[in-house]
Amino acid sequence: MAYSMQNFEQLNSKYFEAFWVACETLNFTKTAKIIHITQSAVTQQIKKLETQLQAQLFVRAQKNLYLTPAGKKLRAFIANYLDNVAELVSEIKEQQAALCGKVRYAMPESCLISPHFSQLLQYQQQHLPQVQLQVEVNTLDVIYEKVAHYEIDFGFVTSRYNIQAVEFTSFCEEEYIWIAHGSRKLSAQKILQQPMIAYPGMEVLYEIWCKQKLPSYPAFSQLKIVGKINHLQGVMDMVSSGMGITLIPKHCLQKYHKNLSQICSGKKVMNTIYIITLENLQQTIRVREIINVFLGMH
Template sequence: MGFSNRDFTLLDTRLFKAFMAAAETRSFTHAATRAHMTQSGVSQHIAKLEEQIGVTLFKRIGKKVVLTDAGDALTQYIRHQMLTTQQFMDEVHAMETRIVGLVSYAMPPSCLMSPHFPMLLERRLAHPDIELKISLTSTQDVVQMVLDDRADFGFVTEKNDHPLLEYRLFCQEEYVLVSRDPSDGKRPSESVILEQAFINYPGSGYYYDRWLKHALPERCNLNAYSLTYAGEINSIHGAIDMVVGGLGVAVLPSHCVASQLEDGTLHRVETGKPLMNNIYITTIKGHDYPSRVEQVIDWFFDMTH
Protein backbone atom coordinates (compact mmCIF):
# COMPACT_ATOMS: atom_id res chain seq x y z
CA MET A 1 0.00 0.00 0.00
CA GLY A 2 1.45 3.34 -1.08
CA PHE A 3 1.15 6.63 0.73
CA SER A 4 1.59 10.32 0.09
CA ASN A 5 2.54 13.28 2.26
CA ARG A 6 -1.13 14.26 2.42
CA ASP A 7 -1.94 11.04 4.24
CA PHE A 8 0.06 12.28 7.19
CA THR A 9 -1.40 15.80 7.26
CA LEU A 10 -5.14 15.09 7.03
CA LEU A 11 -5.51 15.39 10.79
CA ASP A 12 -3.12 16.99 13.24
CA THR A 13 -3.26 14.73 16.30
CA ARG A 14 -1.71 17.48 18.41
CA LEU A 15 -5.12 19.20 18.28
CA PHE A 16 -6.92 16.24 19.83
CA LYS A 17 -6.13 17.14 23.45
CA ALA A 18 -8.01 20.44 23.34
CA PHE A 19 -10.95 18.85 21.50
CA MET A 20 -11.29 15.97 23.97
CA ALA A 21 -11.06 18.33 26.93
CA ALA A 22 -13.92 20.41 25.51
CA ALA A 23 -15.93 17.29 24.60
CA GLU A 24 -15.69 15.95 28.14
CA THR A 25 -16.25 19.22 30.03
CA ARG A 26 -18.76 20.78 27.59
CA SER A 27 -17.01 24.09 28.23
CA PHE A 28 -14.07 25.82 26.58
CA THR A 29 -13.25 27.49 29.91
CA HIS A 30 -13.11 24.21 31.79
CA ALA A 31 -11.39 22.59 28.81
CA ALA A 32 -8.57 25.11 29.11
CA THR A 33 -8.00 24.05 32.74
CA ARG A 34 -8.21 20.33 31.87
CA ALA A 35 -5.78 20.65 28.94
CA HIS A 36 -3.46 23.14 30.72
CA MET A 37 -4.00 25.68 27.94
CA THR A 38 -5.48 29.13 27.60
CA GLN A 39 -9.13 29.39 26.56
CA SER A 40 -8.10 31.09 23.33
CA GLY A 41 -5.66 28.25 22.68
CA VAL A 42 -8.45 25.69 23.06
CA SER A 43 -10.66 27.68 20.67
CA GLN A 44 -7.84 27.93 18.11
CA HIS A 45 -7.11 24.20 18.21
CA ILE A 46 -10.76 23.28 17.76
CA ALA A 47 -11.11 25.81 14.93
CA LYS A 48 -8.11 24.22 13.16
CA LEU A 49 -9.66 20.76 13.56
CA GLU A 50 -12.96 21.98 12.09
CA GLU A 51 -11.02 23.49 9.19
CA GLN A 52 -9.12 20.24 8.55
CA ILE A 53 -12.23 18.05 8.71
CA GLY A 54 -14.51 20.59 7.02
CA VAL A 55 -17.40 20.32 9.50
CA THR A 56 -18.58 21.95 12.71
CA LEU A 57 -17.69 19.93 15.79
CA PHE A 58 -19.54 21.90 18.49
CA LYS A 59 -22.79 23.79 18.85
CA ARG A 60 -22.86 26.65 21.34
CA ILE A 61 -25.91 26.62 23.59
CA GLY A 62 -25.68 29.44 26.07
CA LYS A 63 -22.45 29.12 28.01
CA LYS A 64 -22.10 25.46 27.13
CA VAL A 65 -20.95 23.68 24.01
CA VAL A 66 -22.54 20.49 22.69
CA LEU A 67 -21.02 18.00 20.28
CA THR A 68 -22.44 17.76 16.80
CA ASP A 69 -22.83 14.34 15.19
CA ALA A 70 -19.47 14.90 13.54
CA GLY A 71 -17.99 15.92 16.88
CA ASP A 72 -19.37 12.78 18.50
CA ALA A 73 -17.90 10.67 15.69
CA LEU A 74 -14.51 12.35 16.17
CA THR A 75 -14.67 11.60 19.90
CA GLN A 76 -15.16 7.89 19.19
CA TYR A 77 -12.40 7.98 16.60
CA ILE A 78 -9.91 9.55 19.02
CA ARG A 79 -10.77 7.11 21.81
CA HIS A 80 -10.30 4.21 19.42
CA GLN A 81 -6.98 5.65 18.27
CA MET A 82 -5.82 6.08 21.88
CA LEU A 83 -6.71 2.45 22.62
CA THR A 84 -5.04 1.22 19.43
CA THR A 85 -1.91 3.23 20.20
CA GLN A 86 -1.71 1.80 23.71
CA GLN A 87 -2.18 -1.74 22.38
CA PHE A 88 0.57 -1.14 19.84
CA MET A 89 2.93 0.17 22.52
CA ASP A 90 2.16 -2.85 24.75
CA GLU A 91 2.81 -5.27 21.87
CA VAL A 92 6.09 -3.63 20.94
CA HIS A 93 7.19 -3.66 24.58
CA ALA A 94 6.26 -7.33 24.83
CA MET A 95 8.30 -8.06 21.71
CA GLU A 96 11.32 -6.36 23.23
CA THR A 97 11.00 -8.21 26.53
CA ARG A 98 10.01 -11.57 25.05
CA ILE A 99 12.53 -14.24 25.88
CA VAL A 100 13.19 -16.61 23.02
CA GLY A 101 15.88 -19.16 22.27
CA LEU A 102 18.23 -21.73 23.76
CA VAL A 103 19.76 -21.45 27.23
CA SER A 104 22.31 -24.12 28.06
CA TYR A 105 23.93 -24.75 31.40
CA ALA A 106 25.81 -27.52 33.14
CA MET A 107 25.83 -28.71 36.74
CA PRO A 108 26.74 -31.65 38.97
CA PRO A 109 24.00 -34.33 39.08
CA SER A 110 23.20 -33.51 42.73
CA CYS A 111 21.96 -30.07 41.65
CA LEU A 112 19.14 -31.74 39.73
CA MET A 113 17.81 -32.98 43.08
CA SER A 114 17.82 -29.54 44.70
CA PRO A 115 14.58 -27.54 45.15
CA HIS A 116 15.87 -24.95 42.71
CA PHE A 117 15.38 -27.12 39.63
CA PRO A 118 11.58 -27.52 40.03
CA MET A 119 11.40 -23.79 40.72
CA LEU A 120 13.19 -23.11 37.44
CA LEU A 121 10.72 -25.29 35.55
CA GLU A 122 7.87 -23.38 37.15
CA ARG A 123 9.36 -20.07 36.00
CA ARG A 124 9.89 -21.44 32.51
CA LEU A 125 6.15 -22.18 32.12
CA ALA A 126 5.58 -18.44 31.72
CA HIS A 127 8.19 -18.31 28.93
CA PRO A 128 7.43 -21.25 26.61
CA ASP A 129 9.78 -19.91 23.93
CA ILE A 130 12.83 -20.66 26.09
CA GLU A 131 14.51 -23.95 25.29
CA LEU A 132 16.57 -25.40 28.13
CA LYS A 133 19.57 -27.64 27.52
CA ILE A 134 20.96 -29.04 30.77
CA SER A 135 24.10 -31.14 31.08
CA LEU A 136 24.84 -33.19 34.20
CA THR A 137 28.56 -33.63 34.79
CA SER A 138 31.37 -33.06 37.25
CA THR A 139 32.51 -29.60 38.39
CA GLN A 140 35.69 -29.98 36.32
CA ASP A 141 33.69 -30.75 33.19
CA VAL A 142 31.26 -27.91 33.93
CA VAL A 143 34.18 -25.47 33.91
CA GLN A 144 35.47 -26.85 30.63
CA MET A 145 32.04 -26.67 29.01
CA VAL A 146 31.72 -22.98 29.95
CA LEU A 147 35.23 -22.26 28.64
CA ASP A 148 34.49 -24.12 25.38
CA ASP A 149 31.18 -22.26 24.93
CA ARG A 150 29.28 -25.53 25.15
CA ALA A 151 27.34 -24.11 28.11
CA ASP A 152 26.26 -20.53 28.76
CA PHE A 153 26.92 -20.91 32.48
CA GLY A 154 27.42 -23.61 35.07
CA PHE A 155 27.03 -24.57 38.71
CA VAL A 156 30.24 -25.63 40.45
CA THR A 157 31.18 -26.79 43.92
CA GLU A 158 34.53 -24.99 43.96
CA LYS A 159 36.32 -22.15 42.23
CA ASN A 160 38.81 -22.83 39.48
CA ASP A 161 41.51 -20.16 39.33
CA HIS A 162 41.11 -19.35 35.64
CA PRO A 163 41.57 -15.80 34.27
CA LEU A 164 38.55 -16.09 31.93
CA LEU A 165 36.05 -17.16 34.57
CA GLU A 166 34.08 -15.31 37.18
CA TYR A 167 32.09 -16.81 40.03
CA ARG A 168 29.01 -15.65 41.88
CA LEU A 169 27.98 -17.29 45.13
CA PHE A 170 24.63 -19.00 44.61
CA CYS A 171 23.95 -20.97 47.77
CA GLN A 172 25.41 -23.40 50.28
CA GLU A 173 24.83 -27.12 50.59
CA GLU A 174 25.60 -29.52 53.42
CA TYR A 175 27.50 -32.79 52.93
CA VAL A 176 26.57 -35.72 55.18
CA LEU A 177 27.80 -39.27 55.62
CA VAL A 178 24.73 -41.54 55.57
CA SER A 179 24.18 -45.18 56.42
CA ARG A 180 21.24 -47.57 56.60
CA ASP A 181 22.42 -48.81 60.00
CA PRO A 182 21.27 -46.51 62.83
CA SER A 183 24.17 -47.75 64.99
CA ASP A 184 26.54 -45.92 62.63
CA GLY A 185 25.09 -42.60 63.76
CA LYS A 186 27.61 -41.86 66.49
CA ARG A 187 30.78 -39.98 65.64
CA PRO A 188 33.19 -42.56 64.15
CA SER A 189 36.88 -42.97 64.84
CA GLU A 190 39.49 -43.07 62.12
CA SER A 191 39.69 -46.87 62.28
CA VAL A 192 35.92 -47.20 61.96
CA ILE A 193 35.86 -44.88 58.94
CA LEU A 194 38.64 -46.78 57.20
CA GLU A 195 36.84 -50.07 57.85
CA GLN A 196 33.59 -48.80 56.32
CA ALA A 197 32.56 -49.88 52.82
CA PHE A 198 31.83 -46.80 50.69
CA ILE A 199 29.89 -46.38 47.46
CA ASN A 200 31.75 -44.81 44.55
CA TYR A 201 29.73 -42.64 42.14
CA PRO A 202 30.47 -39.69 39.81
CA GLY A 203 31.71 -36.72 41.82
CA SER A 204 31.92 -38.68 45.09
CA GLY A 205 35.70 -38.21 45.32
CA TYR A 206 35.24 -34.49 45.96
CA TYR A 207 32.62 -35.14 48.66
CA TYR A 208 34.79 -37.80 50.34
CA ASP A 209 37.88 -35.58 50.33
CA ARG A 210 35.94 -32.70 51.90
CA TRP A 211 34.28 -34.93 54.49
CA LEU A 212 37.51 -36.62 55.57
CA LYS A 213 39.24 -33.27 56.09
CA HIS A 214 36.22 -32.13 58.08
CA ALA A 215 35.78 -35.28 60.21
CA LEU A 216 39.48 -36.04 60.71
CA PRO A 217 41.29 -32.70 60.37
CA GLU A 218 44.40 -34.11 62.07
CA ARG A 219 44.80 -36.68 59.28
CA CYS A 220 45.39 -34.37 56.34
CA ASN A 221 46.91 -37.19 54.32
CA LEU A 222 43.59 -39.06 54.07
CA ASN A 223 41.60 -38.72 50.88
CA ALA A 224 39.09 -40.61 48.75
CA TYR A 225 41.78 -43.08 47.70
CA SER A 226 42.22 -44.09 51.34
CA LEU A 227 38.72 -45.54 51.52
CA THR A 228 37.43 -49.04 50.83
CA TYR A 229 34.68 -49.32 48.24
CA ALA A 230 31.91 -51.90 48.21
CA GLY A 231 30.31 -50.82 44.97
CA GLU A 232 30.39 -48.36 42.10
CA ILE A 233 27.59 -46.88 40.03
CA ASN A 234 27.38 -44.11 37.46
CA SER A 235 24.56 -42.08 39.03
CA ILE A 236 23.92 -40.39 42.33
CA HIS A 237 20.39 -41.85 42.40
CA GLY A 238 21.86 -45.32 42.13
CA ALA A 239 24.35 -44.57 44.89
CA ILE A 240 21.50 -43.60 47.20
CA ASP A 241 19.69 -46.82 46.34
CA MET A 242 22.86 -48.79 47.16
CA VAL A 243 23.14 -47.14 50.56
CA VAL A 244 19.43 -47.75 51.23
CA GLY A 245 20.03 -51.37 50.23
CA GLY A 246 22.79 -51.70 52.84
CA LEU A 247 25.64 -52.20 50.39
CA GLY A 248 27.71 -49.42 51.92
CA VAL A 249 27.81 -45.81 53.12
CA ALA A 250 28.26 -42.58 51.19
CA VAL A 251 28.82 -38.87 51.62
CA LEU A 252 26.06 -36.99 49.82
CA PRO A 253 24.58 -33.49 49.68
CA SER A 254 21.93 -33.50 52.40
CA HIS A 255 19.19 -32.26 50.06
CA CYS A 256 19.63 -35.44 47.97
CA VAL A 257 18.69 -37.67 50.92
CA ALA A 258 16.38 -35.33 52.83
CA SER A 259 13.33 -37.60 52.47
CA GLN A 260 15.27 -40.75 53.47
CA LEU A 261 16.67 -39.02 56.55
CA GLU A 262 13.23 -37.77 57.48
CA ASP A 263 11.48 -41.13 57.21
CA GLY A 264 14.33 -43.04 58.89
CA THR A 265 15.36 -45.06 55.85
CA LEU A 266 18.85 -43.59 56.20
CA HIS A 267 20.72 -42.20 59.18
CA ARG A 268 23.22 -39.39 59.43
CA VAL A 269 26.67 -40.12 60.83
CA GLU A 270 27.42 -37.27 63.23
CA THR A 271 30.62 -35.28 62.88
CA GLY A 272 29.86 -32.34 65.13
CA LYS A 273 29.72 -29.10 63.20
CA PRO A 274 27.88 -29.39 59.84
CA LEU A 275 30.04 -29.53 56.72
CA MET A 276 28.88 -26.71 54.46
CA ASN A 277 30.13 -25.94 50.98
CA ASN A 278 29.57 -22.99 48.64
CA ILE A 279 27.88 -23.47 45.28
CA TYR A 280 28.80 -20.94 42.60
CA ILE A 281 27.44 -19.94 39.22
CA THR A 282 30.33 -19.50 36.82
CA THR A 283 30.37 -17.54 33.56
CA ILE A 284 32.92 -16.07 31.18
CA LYS A 285 34.23 -12.83 32.64
CA GLY A 286 32.96 -9.73 30.80
CA HIS A 287 31.01 -11.76 28.23
CA ASP A 288 27.92 -10.08 26.75
CA TYR A 289 25.30 -12.79 27.23
CA PRO A 290 21.91 -12.71 25.47
CA SER A 291 19.05 -11.40 27.58
CA ARG A 292 17.50 -14.88 27.77
CA VAL A 293 20.63 -16.23 29.48
CA GLU A 294 20.80 -13.29 31.90
CA GLN A 295 17.12 -13.80 32.66
CA VAL A 296 17.52 -17.47 33.57
CA ILE A 297 20.54 -16.66 35.77
CA ASP A 298 18.48 -13.94 37.48
CA TRP A 299 15.71 -16.47 38.09
CA PHE A 300 18.14 -18.68 39.97
CA PHE A 301 19.37 -15.83 42.15
CA ASP A 302 15.78 -14.76 42.85
CA MET A 303 15.19 -18.24 44.31
CA THR A 304 17.78 -17.66 47.04
CA HIS A 305 16.26 -14.39 48.32
Protein backbone atom coordinates in the same frame (compact mmCIF):
# COMPACT_ATOMS: atom_id res chain seq x y z
CA MET B 1 4.15 4.24 44.84
CA ALA B 2 1.10 2.34 46.08
CA TYR B 3 -2.11 2.46 44.06
CA SER B 4 -5.70 1.69 44.98
CA MET B 5 -8.80 1.02 42.90
CA GLN B 6 -9.69 4.70 43.25
CA ASN B 7 -6.61 5.60 41.23
CA PHE B 8 -7.86 3.49 38.33
CA GLU B 9 -11.35 4.95 38.60
CA GLN B 10 -10.11 8.55 38.35
CA LEU B 11 -9.88 8.32 34.57
CA ASN B 12 -11.29 5.40 32.61
CA SER B 13 -9.37 4.69 29.41
CA LYS B 14 -12.30 2.87 27.79
CA TYR B 15 -13.77 6.31 26.97
CA PHE B 16 -10.61 7.52 25.25
CA GLU B 17 -11.58 6.28 21.78
CA ALA B 18 -14.81 8.29 21.63
CA PHE B 19 -13.05 11.41 22.86
CA TRP B 20 -10.10 10.95 20.49
CA VAL B 21 -12.26 10.53 17.40
CA ALA B 22 -14.45 13.45 18.50
CA CYS B 23 -11.31 15.59 18.64
CA GLU B 24 -10.69 14.71 14.99
CA THR B 25 -14.24 15.13 13.71
CA LEU B 26 -15.51 17.81 16.09
CA ASN B 27 -18.86 16.16 15.46
CA PHE B 28 -20.51 13.59 17.74
CA THR B 29 -22.68 12.17 14.94
CA LYS B 30 -19.66 11.47 12.73
CA THR B 31 -17.80 10.08 15.74
CA ALA B 32 -20.62 7.63 16.44
CA LYS B 33 -20.54 6.34 12.86
CA ILE B 34 -16.76 5.89 12.87
CA ILE B 35 -16.61 3.88 16.10
CA HIS B 36 -19.95 2.12 15.51
CA ILE B 37 -21.90 3.27 18.54
CA THR B 38 -24.88 5.59 18.92
CA GLN B 39 -24.55 9.35 19.18
CA SER B 40 -26.06 9.25 22.67
CA ALA B 41 -23.37 6.73 23.70
CA VAL B 42 -20.68 9.13 22.46
CA THR B 43 -22.26 11.96 24.43
CA GLN B 44 -22.46 9.79 27.57
CA GLN B 45 -18.82 8.74 27.32
CA ILE B 46 -17.65 12.33 26.89
CA LYS B 47 -19.77 13.36 29.88
CA LYS B 48 -18.25 10.57 31.99
CA LEU B 49 -14.77 11.84 31.17
CA GLU B 50 -15.87 15.37 32.06
CA THR B 51 -17.27 14.10 35.37
CA GLN B 52 -14.06 12.24 36.16
CA LEU B 53 -11.91 15.26 35.30
CA GLN B 54 -14.42 17.78 36.68
CA ALA B 55 -13.88 19.92 33.60
CA GLN B 56 -15.67 20.63 30.32
CA LEU B 57 -13.89 19.09 27.33
CA PHE B 58 -15.87 20.58 24.43
CA VAL B 59 -17.73 23.82 23.99
CA ARG B 60 -20.26 24.78 21.30
CA ALA B 61 -20.10 28.12 19.54
CA GLN B 62 -23.02 28.57 17.17
CA LYS B 63 -23.09 25.21 15.34
CA ASN B 64 -19.42 24.37 15.76
CA LEU B 65 -17.69 22.23 18.39
CA TYR B 66 -14.38 23.29 19.92
CA LEU B 67 -11.95 21.78 22.38
CA THR B 68 -11.59 23.57 25.70
CA PRO B 69 -8.14 24.00 27.31
CA ALA B 70 -8.95 20.93 29.44
CA GLY B 71 -9.89 19.02 26.29
CA LYS B 72 -6.61 19.95 24.62
CA LYS B 73 -4.72 18.79 27.68
CA LEU B 74 -6.56 15.46 27.67
CA ARG B 75 -5.89 15.02 23.93
CA ALA B 76 -2.15 15.52 24.53
CA PHE B 77 -2.29 13.07 27.42
CA ILE B 78 -4.01 10.41 25.29
CA ALA B 79 -1.52 10.93 22.45
CA ASN B 80 1.31 10.27 24.89
CA TYR B 81 -0.61 7.32 26.36
CA LEU B 82 -1.03 5.74 22.91
CA ASP B 83 2.68 6.20 22.18
CA ASN B 84 3.54 4.52 25.48
CA VAL B 85 1.19 1.62 24.74
CA ALA B 86 2.75 1.11 21.31
CA GLU B 87 6.23 1.20 22.83
CA LEU B 88 5.22 -1.25 25.56
CA VAL B 89 3.74 -3.71 23.06
CA SER B 90 6.86 -3.47 20.91
CA GLU B 91 9.18 -4.05 23.88
CA ILE B 92 7.20 -7.05 25.09
CA LYS B 93 7.25 -8.58 21.61
CA GLU B 94 11.01 -8.08 21.46
CA GLN B 95 11.38 -9.60 24.91
CA GLN B 96 9.31 -12.64 23.96
CA ALA B 97 11.36 -13.07 20.80
CA ALA B 98 14.56 -12.82 22.85
CA LEU B 99 13.33 -15.61 25.11
CA CYS B 100 13.24 -18.03 22.17
CA GLY B 101 16.35 -20.13 21.69
CA LYS B 102 18.91 -22.20 23.55
CA VAL B 103 20.39 -21.74 26.99
CA ARG B 104 23.59 -23.76 27.42
CA TYR B 105 24.92 -24.64 30.85
CA ALA B 106 27.02 -27.31 32.50
CA MET B 107 27.42 -28.86 35.93
CA PRO B 108 29.62 -31.46 37.61
CA GLU B 109 28.25 -34.92 38.38
CA SER B 110 27.89 -34.04 42.05
CA CYS B 111 25.15 -31.54 41.16
CA LEU B 112 23.01 -34.21 39.52
CA ILE B 113 21.52 -35.18 42.88
CA SER B 114 20.36 -31.64 43.60
CA PRO B 115 16.59 -31.03 43.32
CA HIS B 116 17.18 -27.60 41.77
CA PHE B 117 17.51 -28.93 38.24
CA SER B 118 14.24 -30.85 38.25
CA GLN B 119 12.58 -27.70 39.63
CA LEU B 120 14.01 -25.69 36.74
CA LEU B 121 12.67 -28.19 34.20
CA GLN B 122 9.20 -27.91 35.70
CA TYR B 123 9.38 -24.10 35.64
CA GLN B 124 10.69 -24.05 32.07
CA GLN B 125 7.93 -26.35 30.80
CA GLN B 126 5.24 -24.24 32.46
CA HIS B 127 6.54 -20.70 31.94
CA LEU B 128 9.32 -20.75 29.33
CA PRO B 129 8.43 -23.47 26.80
CA GLN B 130 10.14 -21.46 24.04
CA VAL B 131 13.51 -21.80 25.80
CA GLN B 132 15.54 -24.88 24.91
CA LEU B 133 17.78 -26.07 27.73
CA GLN B 134 21.05 -27.65 26.63
CA VAL B 135 22.64 -29.22 29.69
CA GLU B 136 25.90 -31.12 29.94
CA VAL B 137 27.69 -32.88 32.79
CA ASN B 138 31.43 -32.33 32.93
CA THR B 139 34.46 -31.91 35.16
CA LEU B 140 35.17 -28.58 36.83
CA ASP B 141 38.19 -27.95 34.59
CA VAL B 142 36.12 -28.40 31.45
CA ILE B 143 33.25 -26.27 32.79
CA TYR B 144 35.63 -23.40 33.56
CA GLU B 145 37.24 -23.72 30.13
CA LYS B 146 33.91 -23.75 28.30
CA VAL B 147 32.63 -20.70 30.17
CA ALA B 148 35.90 -18.83 29.57
CA HIS B 149 35.68 -19.56 25.82
CA TYR B 150 31.92 -18.84 25.72
CA GLU B 151 31.10 -22.36 24.59
CA ILE B 152 28.35 -22.41 27.22
CA ASP B 153 26.35 -19.57 28.78
CA PHE B 154 27.05 -20.47 32.41
CA GLY B 155 28.09 -23.31 34.65
CA PHE B 156 27.77 -24.63 38.19
CA VAL B 157 30.99 -25.29 40.09
CA THR B 158 31.78 -26.65 43.54
CA SER B 159 35.21 -25.00 43.81
CA ARG B 160 36.32 -21.47 43.07
CA TYR B 161 39.27 -21.26 40.68
CA ASN B 162 41.41 -18.16 40.30
CA ILE B 163 40.43 -17.33 36.72
CA GLN B 164 40.15 -13.64 35.85
CA ALA B 165 37.86 -14.11 32.85
CA VAL B 166 35.14 -15.70 34.99
CA GLU B 167 32.56 -14.01 37.19
CA PHE B 168 31.23 -15.82 40.27
CA THR B 169 27.72 -15.64 41.70
CA SER B 170 27.01 -17.52 44.92
CA PHE B 171 24.19 -19.99 44.30
CA CYS B 172 23.83 -21.87 47.57
CA GLU B 173 25.60 -23.21 50.64
CA GLU B 174 25.56 -26.99 51.01
CA GLU B 175 26.34 -29.06 54.07
CA TYR B 176 27.81 -32.50 53.35
CA ILE B 177 26.98 -35.33 55.75
CA TRP B 178 27.63 -39.06 56.07
CA ILE B 179 24.47 -41.04 56.65
CA ALA B 180 23.65 -44.59 57.69
CA HIS B 181 20.76 -46.73 58.85
CA GLY B 182 20.51 -46.16 62.59
CA SER B 183 21.86 -43.43 64.82
CA ARG B 184 25.43 -44.48 65.71
CA LYS B 185 28.12 -41.78 65.71
CA LEU B 186 31.57 -42.42 64.25
CA SER B 187 34.81 -40.49 64.09
CA ALA B 188 36.02 -39.22 60.73
CA GLN B 189 38.69 -41.93 60.59
CA LYS B 190 36.18 -44.69 61.43
CA ILE B 191 33.79 -43.47 58.76
CA LEU B 192 36.37 -44.04 56.04
CA GLN B 193 36.65 -47.68 57.10
CA GLN B 194 32.95 -48.41 56.55
CA PRO B 195 31.42 -50.08 53.48
CA MET B 196 30.08 -47.36 51.20
CA ILE B 197 27.42 -46.88 48.57
CA ALA B 198 28.69 -44.51 45.88
CA TYR B 199 27.07 -42.57 43.06
CA PRO B 200 28.33 -40.34 40.21
CA GLY B 201 29.84 -37.17 41.65
CA MET B 202 30.31 -38.45 45.20
CA GLU B 203 34.08 -38.28 44.76
CA VAL B 204 33.89 -34.47 44.55
CA LEU B 205 31.95 -34.27 47.82
CA TYR B 206 34.40 -36.72 49.39
CA GLU B 207 37.39 -34.50 48.54
CA ILE B 208 35.68 -31.42 49.97
CA TRP B 209 34.65 -33.26 53.15
CA CYS B 210 38.08 -34.77 53.77
CA LYS B 211 39.94 -31.50 53.23
CA GLN B 212 37.89 -29.90 56.00
CA LYS B 213 37.95 -32.88 58.36
CA LEU B 214 41.27 -34.72 58.03
CA PRO B 215 44.94 -33.75 57.60
CA SER B 216 45.45 -36.79 55.35
CA TYR B 217 43.03 -39.24 53.80
CA PRO B 218 42.92 -42.15 51.35
CA ALA B 219 42.02 -41.66 47.71
CA PHE B 220 38.39 -42.27 46.83
CA SER B 221 39.40 -45.35 44.83
CA GLN B 222 40.84 -46.90 48.01
CA LEU B 223 37.56 -46.76 49.93
CA LYS B 224 35.45 -49.85 50.56
CA ILE B 225 32.86 -49.26 47.83
CA VAL B 226 30.30 -52.08 47.96
CA GLY B 227 27.86 -50.59 45.48
CA LYS B 228 27.59 -47.80 42.94
CA ILE B 229 24.17 -46.56 41.88
CA ASN B 230 23.37 -43.92 39.26
CA HIS B 231 20.27 -42.62 41.04
CA LEU B 232 20.23 -41.16 44.54
CA GLN B 233 16.95 -42.89 45.40
CA GLY B 234 18.66 -46.25 44.83
CA VAL B 235 21.61 -45.17 46.97
CA MET B 236 19.27 -44.19 49.79
CA ASP B 237 17.42 -47.50 49.54
CA MET B 238 20.68 -49.45 49.86
CA VAL B 239 21.83 -47.36 52.81
CA SER B 240 18.41 -47.72 54.42
CA SER B 241 18.72 -51.50 54.17
CA GLY B 242 22.02 -51.37 56.07
CA MET B 243 24.31 -52.27 53.16
CA GLY B 244 26.63 -49.30 53.69
CA ILE B 245 26.96 -45.58 54.31
CA THR B 246 27.10 -42.67 51.89
CA LEU B 247 27.97 -38.96 51.70
CA ILE B 248 25.31 -36.53 50.51
CA PRO B 249 24.21 -32.89 50.71
CA LYS B 250 22.08 -32.61 53.84
CA HIS B 251 18.98 -31.38 52.00
CA CYS B 252 18.79 -34.74 50.20
CA LEU B 253 18.32 -36.56 53.51
CA GLN B 254 15.10 -34.65 54.17
CA LYS B 255 13.83 -35.36 50.67
CA TYR B 256 14.42 -39.10 50.42
CA HIS B 257 14.51 -40.91 53.76
CA LYS B 258 13.54 -40.11 57.31
CA ASN B 259 14.88 -43.34 58.86
CA LEU B 260 18.51 -42.47 58.04
CA SER B 261 20.74 -40.52 60.39
CA GLN B 262 23.84 -38.39 60.24
CA ILE B 263 26.72 -40.38 61.71
CA CYS B 264 29.61 -37.93 61.92
CA SER B 265 29.64 -35.40 64.73
CA GLY B 266 31.75 -32.30 65.09
CA LYS B 267 32.26 -29.32 62.84
CA LYS B 268 29.92 -29.01 59.88
CA VAL B 269 31.38 -29.39 56.41
CA MET B 270 30.02 -26.57 54.28
CA ASN B 271 30.68 -25.70 50.67
CA THR B 272 29.54 -22.90 48.36
CA ILE B 273 28.12 -23.74 44.95
CA TYR B 274 28.75 -21.00 42.40
CA ILE B 275 27.23 -20.04 39.09
CA ILE B 276 30.01 -18.89 36.79
CA THR B 277 29.66 -16.71 33.71
CA LEU B 278 32.04 -14.96 31.37
CA GLU B 279 33.08 -11.68 32.96
CA ASN B 280 31.65 -8.44 31.50
CA LEU B 281 29.44 -10.38 29.08
CA GLN B 282 25.99 -8.93 28.39
CA GLN B 283 23.88 -12.06 28.71
CA THR B 284 20.78 -12.55 26.60
CA ILE B 285 17.39 -12.12 28.22
CA ARG B 286 16.69 -15.86 28.18
CA VAL B 287 20.01 -16.68 29.87
CA ARG B 288 19.43 -14.06 32.57
CA GLU B 289 15.92 -15.41 33.07
CA ILE B 290 17.14 -18.98 33.62
CA ILE B 291 19.90 -17.83 35.99
CA ASN B 292 17.37 -15.76 37.93
CA VAL B 293 15.10 -18.80 38.23
CA PHE B 294 17.95 -20.69 39.86
CA LEU B 295 18.85 -17.80 42.16
CA GLY B 296 15.20 -17.46 43.16
CA MET B 297 15.22 -20.99 44.57
CA HIS B 298 17.04 -19.73 47.69
